[in-house]
Amino acid sequence: xxxxxxxxxTLSVQEGDSAVIKCTYSDSASNYFPWYKxxxxxxxxxxxxxxxxxxxKKDQRIAVTLNKTAKHFSLHITETQPExxxxxxxxxxxxxxxxxxxxxxxxxxIVHP
Amino acid sequence: xxxxxxxxxxxVKRTGEKVFLExxxxxxxxxxxxxxxxxxxxxxxxxxxxxxxxxxxxxxxEGYSVSREKKERFSLILESASTNQTxxxxxxxxxxxxxxxxxxxxxxxxxxx
Numbered sequence: 001x002x003x004x005x006x007x008x009x010t011l012s013v014q015e016g017d018s019a020v021i022k023c024t025y026s027d028s029a030s031n032y033f034p035w036y037k038x039x040x041x042x043x044x045x046x047x048x049x050x051x052x053x054x055x056x057k058k059d060q061r062i063a064v065t066l067n068k069t070a071k072h073f074s075l076h077i078t079e080t081q082p083e084x085x086x087x088x089x090x091x092x093x094x095x096x097x098x099x100x101x102x103x104x105x106x107x108x109x110i111v112h113p
Numbered sequence: 114x115x116x117x118x119x120x121x122x123x124x125v126k127r128t129g130e131k132v133f134l135e136x137x138x139x140x141x142x143x144x145x146x147x148x149x150x151x152x153x154x155x156x157x158x159x160x161x162x163x164x165x166x167x168x169x170x171x172x173x174x175e176g177y178s179v180s181r182e183k184k185e186r187f188s189l190i191l192e193s194a195s196t197n198q199t200x201x202x203x204x205x206x207x208x209x210x211x212x213x214x215x216x217x218x219x220x221x222x223x224x225x226x
Contacts, residue, residue: 009153034214043117043203043217044156089155100146100171101215105155 002027004092006104014112019080021107023090024072030092033073034101035064038087047088048075080111116140117218119204125224132191134221136204142216143209145187147171147179150201150220159202162187163209194225 003026013019023033031052036044050057050064050073057064061080066073073092077084087108091101120135136145147159158171160179168179176198180188187206191198204218 006155036215043219044215045217046214049214100158100161103156105153 002030002092002094002102004090004102004104006090006107008107009105010108010110012110012112013080015080015082017080019077019084019109019111021075021088021090021109022072023074023092023104024070025092025102026071027092027094028068028071029094032093032101033064033066034091034093035075036089036091038089038106040086044089077109080109082111082113085109085111117204117206117216119202119218119221121221122219123222123224125226126191126194127226128195130191130194130225132194132223132225134189134191134202134204134223136187136189136206136218137185138206138216139185140206140216141184142206143184144207144213145181146205146207146215147177147187147189148203148205149173150203156203159189194223196225199223199225 005024007022034049037047038044048064050066061078063076087106089106090104093101117138126132144163146161148156157173159177162168162181178190202221205215207213207215
């Protein structure tokens with residue numbers, strides 16, 4: 001089955017810095033890669049996703065890149081703000097009727113004011 | 114907006130008790146999931162269901178069972194609660210089409226004494 005590794009487990013940055021979270025996956029058939037953000041005490045919510053036919057996707061201060069050859073994908077947050085502090089989960093899945101993603105273990109991002 | 118609700122935010126039970134966690138979604142989603150969230154271990158899938166009365170084991174089904182009698186409701190059952198089942202339990206739902214976002218409930222923090 002699919003295995004997703006996520007690094008780092010904890011990331012501490014100063015406000016205004018950039019943050020990068022990296023994930024690798026094992027199954028070359030995986031073709032959908034969502035990222036979820038979970039603020040303290042709240043539920044995970046999708047913030048951005050990318051499909052295997054796209055190499056990069058941006059949404060304001062966040063972007064995701066995908067390298068299918070190397071089987072890794074990354075979340076980039078620019079100009080970090082204290083409200084970006086949260087746990088971020090990457091996931092990988094194969095398109096199909098039953099969408100069952102495999103999640104990474106999460107990255108706790110702390111943005112210091 | 115999709116709304117996924119869970120029956121309790123906090124629950125305290127005794128070892129050996131039978132525990133029911135309920136999840137309801139109001140968007141006619143076919144897929145429903147139960148995850149367990151522990152620090153450093155990410156989101157681990159316990160069970161999922163893609164239709165009424167259908168269920169499939171996830172990565173950690175031991176000690177749990179599920180019930181889906183109606184499309185909108187997915188219950189997680191701990192037949193005989195144990196202290197190692199103390200955790201945060203998250204329910205999620207999604208549509209039965211490829212590449213679809215999972216919508217999570219607020220979570221139930223279960224403590225087994």
